Amino acid sequence: MNFLAHPLLPGNMLKSMLPGTPDQSAALPGGEALASVLDPFGFGRAAVSYWRDSVERSVLYLDVMRERGNQYLEHMEQTKPNVLGFDTEVLVDGRTLPHPTNYELLRVLPPSHIEIDPDKRPFVVVDPRAGHGPGIGGFKPDSELGVALRAGHPCYFIGFLPFPEPGQTVEDVVEAEIAFLRHVIALHPKTAEKPMVVGNCQAGWQIMMAAALEPDVFGPILIAGAPLSYWAGEHGKAPMRYTGGMTGGSWITALTSDIGNGLFDGAWLVQNFERLNPANTYWKKQYHLYDNIDTESERYLEFERWWGGHVVLGGNEIQYIVDNLFVGNRLSTAQLVTRDGRRIDLRNVRSPVVVFCSRGDDITPPPQALGWIRDLYEGEEDIIANEQTIVYCQHDTTGHLGIFVSGSVSRKEHTEFTANMDYIDVMPPGLYETTVSHASERDDAELLERDYLLEFTARNFEELDRDVMHKPEDDRRFATVARISEINLGFYRLYVQPWIQATMTPEAARWIRRMHPIRLGYKLLSDRNPLTVPLPVMADMVRRHRQEVGQDNMFKAIETMRSDQIVASLNALRDLRDSTTERMFMDIYGQPLLQAAVGLHGDAHVHRRRPGAEPEHRRFIENRQNELRNKIAQGGSHEAVMRSVIYVLGGATATDERNFKRLRASRSELEPTSTLSEFKRLVRDQFFILKLDRDRALSCLPELLKGQSDQEIDGHIEHLEHVLAASGELSEHVAERFAQIKALFDQARPPKAAQPAESTPVTASSAEAAASNVASKPKSRTASRRKPPRKR
Known part of the structure; x- marks a missing residue:
């Protein structure tokens, strides 16, 4: 990047190069004419202008990085950090429940210009705990919470604290969310309709587990970007599903938790997300800030406040998630059983379920968001027999975070979902796909009340399979991974884990967390680094005398082209890495000898057998x-x-x-x-x-x-x-x-009275x-x- 090519310059030297300094050549008589003679094509003047602009952008960029580091340290020192854009009050603290958790129920206080109808259906947003802190569901005014508030719904938010409670389990979190919803229902005794619940990403499968255990406390459920079927995916895409197989299973998760003295650092999960798109992580996101440093700094810092707000998970929590969901895929096949003997069967969910996913999402692609439907049900008639209503909507381009962060998505899809939840709640059982069309795209625009229209089309499993792309041979490969994961985890717990647990201390675990590369990236460029002392002074000087170079500058155009080349090169390396990983996975776990060694060769249904119907059902x-x-x-x-x-x-x-x-x-x-x-x-x-x-x-x-x-x-x-x-x-x-x-x-x-003959x-x-x-x-x-x- 250009700022790396320029050392930090002394203040007087920098000042002499600023556009506010009188141009000596221009001040001399005939200076402009002389410059034209010496530089007839303007290359020299363009080079000087570009060089000055790149130095200024470098200083401003480094100052934004310094502010990002200060913001990170301030955020992490808070007791209850979140990035919600609305005022809230705590209603229920999960630490006071019979099985304490670090979750809490918040009431969202509406802005002064918004009026809430307490008799409307309550709206509850549950945020994901996948390495980042809470608040992404209410990050902006145009967010899931913002849309519901403008519609007049009482809104609630289920968030969490940075550290788990001792002994906290996934089941404890699910029970806490059920308790929170019961509290919300009690706050609205005049409202006959149960709360609408939105589960983003990882919170989506938690909400579905809760709704399977206690279906009576849920109204319509919207799961946005939530992976429920982890083995599903399209060849050439969704590289994350191969991670478990390429690391030999979940033993690496246990090792990471043991190094953390029983705690799993969420920064490791964030690092996995960042590795999916190295071009964006290592260049594109940073260059976009550098290239638009005069306008993008506020937006960049706002997003980084959430992206850098790493939280910690309990070791037994993340192990449960990886073993039973990511590797085992047991949720979508009704194989999970709670500690008190209840089977978690998603067919018990009585509320309508809206699945919102995107074809541009490389973390939760449509097959992983929709595959659970095919895992559980034999066909659309089976869905109807279970009195279930399932609606799915696929965005064409937005990425994983855009599903619940993008303002354009909130103004369109989430607004329509919120406005039509009563309609979805009374729809007959079945499988439907919904699309959102703009009034300008329709011939009957005069009949529409809003800018968009939500339409529903009944679908069958043949149409669903075009998106799920189920392949039985892939199931056998992932089932082989699950068996090998159990074997490797057993060996690790027998031979390695006792030694690590005996030598690891809380102080050593804290030091390891602080030294994580992602965390260091924030801390090293902050006011705690003495080398950053000149930055605010230099940045202030640059802002007072700032002069941007135009896009018509040939050197700026070359910079843009060079940036595009770097992005293309990093994308090519990513594609090579992903294709190689997929080929190795398919070759290794597709070997009949390996499948036979773990007892799976020749099994037609392997680990993905549908749960079937119980006699009482x-x-x-x-x-x-x-x-x-x-x-x-x-x-x-x-x-x-x-x-x-x-x-x-x-x-x-x-x-x-x-x-x-x-x-x-x-x-x-x-x-x-x-x-x-x-x-x-x-x-x-x-x-x-x-x-x-x-x-x-x-x-x-x-x-x-x-x-x-x-x-x-x-x-x-x-x-x-x-x-x-x-x-x-x-x-x-x-x-x-x-x-x-x-x-x-x-x-x-x-x-008729005068009817001549009987009709x-x-x-x-x-x-x-x-x-x-x-x-x-x-x-x-x-x-x-x-x-x-x-x-x-």
Whole structure:
């Protein structure tokens, strides 16, 4: 980098080069003319301008590094460091729970210009504890918390302290999060809906574990960039999944914890993340600051306050995580059992789950974020049988941190998720993919209430497999890694661990943490280094006399090209390293002899066998089906209308939030005293009834409407038209279904007083035939935009 080529210059010499100093050549008579004669093409003047600018940028860059070091030391000396951009108050300290943890529940205090509705659904953000400190979920005004606050939701944050409690385990943390959610529910007794919970990265699988153990305390769950299926991945991408195999398993984790005297330094995890993209770590990020030193310093320091806020994990915590999740992949196959004998089965989660991932994420790529669905369920019918609603959304380009840090992502995806959580909460069971489109991209922009629209499309496992890219032969390789990891860990604990634990002291462990290369990088460029004493004085002088060189300077252009070449070279080395690592992994762990040595060769399912269904769960499904069969002919107009909406929209390729908003408005009109949970139960019951026996469910519609007057039936049809028109003009298939429904509603009309003969009853099949005739007639575009239903 250019600043390395320039030594620190004395103040008087630096001052003489600053643009504020009079230019002697320009002051002399004819100086400019003489300069033109001596330097006709301007190369010399461009070189001097560039040299001066590069020296100034070097001084300012080093001063920002000094401020970064001071900021790091100040941050690490705090008792409860975090980078939240909002004021908070502690509600529950995890250290006071029966099983103490270093987690705590915070209430987020809204800014003065934002008004909160305490009766709205509470919003809880859980931050990842993967080497960095807490606060990334509320880092900026345009963040997950910022979006929820602007929507009027009461917001809470689950963070953590830098050091774990003695003996703290992953199960203790999960139980603490459950206790925090119970406390949030108790704070909002008038709110019928359970809290919406957002789990970022590592916190995502923690939240899913908690929801599997205590599903009743969770509302909709959003897991952003959370890896739940660690063996999944696409060849040529996701190099982190090979790390366990290339180190021989989790014994290296135990060694690192023993060197820390039972504590695992999170800086090692941060170092793993940084090695994924050496071009960005060692050059691009730093050069971007150097190149834009006049505008980027504040943003850079703000991010570094979080990135450099390293925390410590308990040795038994990280060992549990690596053995059971990263190497063993036991969470997504329901193989984890708590200390009190409860099996952690993600199929027990009753809340809708929204999976947000990105194709540009090299830490949690889509296969690792979505593979757990394929690990647990046989197909989309299995998801429906478990009454589960799973929605996934894939961003095209953003990186891992951008999923929960980027302001553009928060303003788009997170805003739509927050605004439509009630809709997601009542969606029928199944697998859906959601997309967010901008109003400018749509022909029906006049029908949209906001700048973006959230659309949902039902998916099957064949479509899901295009993103998961499951390969059984890779499963056998990773299962081999898991077996070898157990063997190596056993040898380490038998022969090496006793010696290290006997010689390591708390003082030595603290010294090793302080000497970590990443930590030293912050400390060496701080005010504690006497060599940095001149920097603030020189930087202040530069700022007072600063003159930037233009982009048209040929030497600045050469610098930019050279930077691009360095980035390309580092990326090429990274790609070579990753491809070599992948090839070595595949070759070593794909050997039949090695697989046979650990007892896996020839096993068709190896370690990834689906958990299967328990007998009591099968009996529950059978009893539930019998219960629904008895409900097919029970109910009234509410059940008939909801059954009709679900049937008609079931013929659409996609649905969106507008239909739900019309339904929600009509719910308050038809059933003013009903709650969202009751509405959700109505939707799900009618969905399952249609799924169980569609023909009988439709033929019973006239029976459900029995006793209704012509005016009431007309009102129901107008209501259906109003709901369906929310998404614009009906497709041909949807129009046919709607015509079938209207024919069935007409059958329920009371007989005319002067009717000469008894009319022929309309069955579901005859209604479908009539619907075909109706649908074959030309449709009017205005027919889908009728006025709202009358107040009844």
